[in-house]
Amino acid sequence: MTNAPSPAPQASRAPRALLLAQLSNAIGDGAFYVTSALYFSQIVGLSAARIGTGLTLAWAVGSVAGVWLGHLADRRGPRSTAVLLALATAAAVASFLFIRAFVPFLIAAAVYATAQSGLAAARQALLAGLVEPSARTEVLARLQSVLNAGLAVGAGLGGLALHAGTRTAYLSVFALDAAGFLVCALVLRGLPPVAPAPAPVASAGEPRLAVLRDRPYALLTLLNALMLLRLPLLSLALPLWIVQRTSAPGWVVSALFVLNTGAVMLFQVRVARKVTGLSGATRAVRLAGAVMLASCAVFAVTAVDLGPWTTVAVLALGAALQVVAEMRHSAGSWQIGFVLAPAGRIGQYQGFYGTGVPVARTLGPLLVTALLVTWGVPGWLLLGGIFLLTGVVTEPAVRWAERARARAAVTHGATELVEAH
Structure with a gap:
């Protein structure tokens, strides 16, 4: 079996950068998760059924698209793909600032879910290219710990917005989340590039995916x-x-x-x-x-x-x-x-x-x-x-x-x- 190429020596600081990228968007996501449903129901005026339906459809689309975007990360390079998807996530979150009806909400949510799913896959490919196989599980564990810490901090900030209950407070949360993904893109951009993986030899009739x-x-x-x-x-x-x-x-x-x-x-x-x-x-x-x-x-x-x-x-x-x-x-x-x-x-x-x-x-x-x-x-x-x-x-x-x-x-x-x- 062909082994994956060893990560480049200059990538020794990659885990720290990956942790910082995780923390930057986890804080915004934590605030977003605890406030978004109430914002769309109480401020925008969408019914709970429409919010639930919209999010279900959005994540269904995102799940399928994530596979294709992961394939794109393999073929085009995971760093550039992850940066673009972090920027796309930031844009999708920022678009929520202007949502006033169900159809725009559905479109924005689908873009958000697609970019998030693809970003997760691209980050994993980036981690595989920068971190030695023997260290990957420990790095993933640290990422999970940082994710939980960021979500907890973000949830606290979101709680302040819920307490205020104003449109401005909710929109501040969305702006914070969008800014977090911009920081994430900037940090990922500073990582060493990972060369696109050579396409494996495919058997006759084997699909690209x-x-x-x-x-x-x-x-x-x-x-x-x-x-x-x-x-x-x-x-x-x-x-x-x-x-x-x-x-x-x-x-x-x-x-x-x-x-x-x-x-x-x-x-x-x-x-x-x-x-x-x-x-x-x-x-x-x-x-x-x-x-x-x-x-x-x-x-x-x-x-x-x-x-x-x-x-x-x-x-x-x-x-x-x-x-x-x-x-x-x-x-x-x-x-x-x-x-x-x-x-x-x-x-x-x-x-x-x-x-x-x-x-x-x-x-x-x-x-x-x-x-x-x-x-x-x-x-x-x-x-x-x-x-x-x-x-x-x-x-x-x-x-x-x-x-x-x-x-x-x-x-x-x-x-x-x-x-x-």
Whole structure:
């Protein structure tokens, strides 16, 4: 199998620059996430149904486009592609300042989601070109910690805008987010260039986007999306559960969010260092599935009236188990997504693998709220079972992908030998 070229020596400071780029747009995104829905509903006047429909359609478009933009990063160079997409994201956010109706909102949201999805894929390809393979998981863990820190700071700033409740306050948040992506583009522009990857030799009839026919990788992408159902669980379903089905006070929702983000900031790097290679990655994902089942079972206990403070303690235990599973899954998922992406196609493969996030964020809320808020305890146990099964199935799926890579390497070697003669 052809190995990816070693990162250039002058890229030794790349991780620090990547962290700064992540922080610059994470702060703006944190403020944007907590204010955007209320701005479009209360200030612009869009209905909740239209906002939800618009965002679902936008992220559906962005998920598909992210694969193509990842392929573009492979062929044209990830640094220039990432810079252009950061600028496009800034422009899309800035356009929200002038939105007054649904159709412009839908168009701007689609551009925003497309640029964000493509930027994520291009950044992964850029990281692969600048960071040694042995250091990638640790760098990704640091990026995740910085992301959480930035989102937390941004959420605090967004809270100030919500408290003010004025149009000017909301627009200041959008301006902050747009400025963050401009800074991100500037920082990425200062990184060493990464040469476009040479196009891999394609078999007869193989599509340009080979990832679309890579069934083992597609299965792993699906399994990753199922594990990512923990995202709407924390941000939507659990808050609704706490308010509607438990005796815990409402402030617990914020406390659990702080617990999650704080734990990731403090321990994600430490957890990721222990996950090396595909065998370690599959063990981490399998353990994450089992711990998520335990977390769901603990949360289900709070359906019983235990009293406010006992309920708070049980919820804290469930949240602690959840964040342990989150950090394990993240570390294992990063390894799987990178190691099994062929050299020369990291951008398009990461663009495809990354679709799990928007899929979980758009379709996940419907699933987890139906399971938990509607079904209650059986829903918690069923969701936990999904996490457990997903973690278990990941290991044979990885072995399938490894066998497919080995066969492809043999076929590629035979093709080169025939061409040489």
